[in-house]
Amino acid sequence: MLDMSLLFLSSLIGKAATFKFNPSGRSGVLYFHRVLDKPSDNYPDDPTIDEFDELLSVLKNTFTIVSLKELASTRQVSRGKPLLGISFDDGYRDNFTNALPVLIKHGLKATFFIASQGTEEGILWQDKIIECVRANAGGSDALYGVGGALDGLSESAKCRYLMEYLKRMKVFSRNAIIKDWEKTLGISSYPRLMLTREEIKVLSNEGHDIGGHTHNHVILSVESQQDVKNEITRNKDILEEIIGRKLDLFCYPNGHPSFDLDADIHPEMLREAGYSYAFTTLDGGIGKDSDDMLLSRFLPHRRNSHLRAWSSAKIMGEVA
Numbered sequence: 001m002l003d004m005s006l007l008f009l010s011s012l013i014g015k016a017a018t019f020k021f022n023p024s025g026r027s028g029v030l031y032f033h034r035v036l037d038k039p040s041d042n043y044p045d046d047p048t049i050d051e052f053d054e055l056l057s058v059l060k061n062t063f064t065i066v067s068l069k070e071l072a073s074t075r076q077v078s079r080g081k082p083l084l085g086i087s088f089d090d091g092y093r094d095n096f097t098n099a100l101p102v103l104i105k106h107g108l109k110a111t112f113f114i115a116s117q118g119t120e121e122g123i124l125w126q127d128k129i130i131e132c133v134r135a136n137a138g139g140s141d142a143l144y145g146v147g148g149a150l151d152g153l154s155e156s157a158k159c160r161y162l163m164e165y166l167k168r169m170k171v172f173s174r175n176a177i178i179k180d181w182e183k184t185l186g187i188s189s190y191p192r193l194m195l196t197r198e199e200i201k202v203l204s205n206e207g208h209d210i211g212g213h214t215h216n217h218v219i220l221s222v223e224s225q226q227d228v229k230n231e232i233t234r235n236k237d238i239l240e241e242i243i244g245r246k247l248d249l250f251c252y253p254n255g256h257p258s259f260d261l262d263a264d265i266h267p268e269m270l271r272e273a274g275y276s277y278a279f280t281t282l283d284g285g286i287g288k289d290s291d292d293m294l295l296s297r298f299l300p301h302r303r304n305s306h307l308r309a310w311s312s313a314k315i316m317g318e319v320a
């Protein structure tokens with residue numbers, strides 16, 4: 001049950017925010033990945049349904065919640081509450097089963113950035129790792145080929161280590177390694193964790209925006225320019241075919257502008273592919289001076305207090 005004094009406080013903050021706490025009139029975009037049935041160590045930064053519901057109740061009182069396209073094109077309001085956009089990365093199925101009913105309840109729209117390989121296969125590489133570690137519970141860690149790095153770690157810490165280990169490999173090498181694990185563990189299929197084509201179509205028809213996120217969720221700075229072009233185009237073509245309209249919003253996988261993309265190459269590549277706005281994962285607000293193809297966002301829900309403090313400092317502009 002949401003505390004009414006919290007709602008009252010958030011409404012006061014909303015009224016004051018534009019002039020007192022936000023004199024430069026900056027806007028913000030939040031990003032989520034999943035909305036969970038119950039908290040999970042494997043997805044520590046994702047809210048449960050109840051937490052998401054409570055968060056939206058407060059945010060709606062404090063901000064004017066608009067689509068990312070409206071926010072990116074108008075940038076600020078001179079009067080009233082600051083603008084806020086809501087986005088989801090990757091295309092998890094619980095965005096449809098868990099987040100959508102809450103968004104409908106609050107009358108809010110969001111943008112869903114989807115890596116289309118997940119739509120086709122039902123699972124992305126990082127969740128295959130979780131399934132492999134689960135299937136190998138009690139077995140030998142020698143399988144993963146990382147020496148003693150996993151000794152004494154919990155199952156979720158092993159998953160996080162292996163995700164970091166594979167994250168910056170080219171998609172071809174990463175897939176080959178995971179295939180080897182699957183073979184040894186006898187895994188031939190996975191549960192569907194990602195949105196189906198039909199669910200994406202419903203989200204779009206309900207007035208939510210669908211955005212691009214590459215096909216295989218590749219980090220752009222890791223792959224060759226030709227492979228990145230193919231990843232962007234393949235993803236855009238698949239999603240446009242599903243929803244029957246053009247995409248103009250993109251978000252960079254992993255998304256740090258200094259490490260995960262080349263700001264001299266990839267924004268232009270996205271423009272050539274037909275995108276108008278692209279979002280990073282660099283914590284920060286969006287002002288009139290922000291680059292259309294390098295728009296900041298932030299994670300609103302970090303359970304780790306160190307990360308939460310670090311994120312707040314970055315939003316305030318104290319650290320890069």
Ligand SMILES: [Zn+2]
Binds near residue numbers: 213217253
């Ligand atoms: Zn992503």
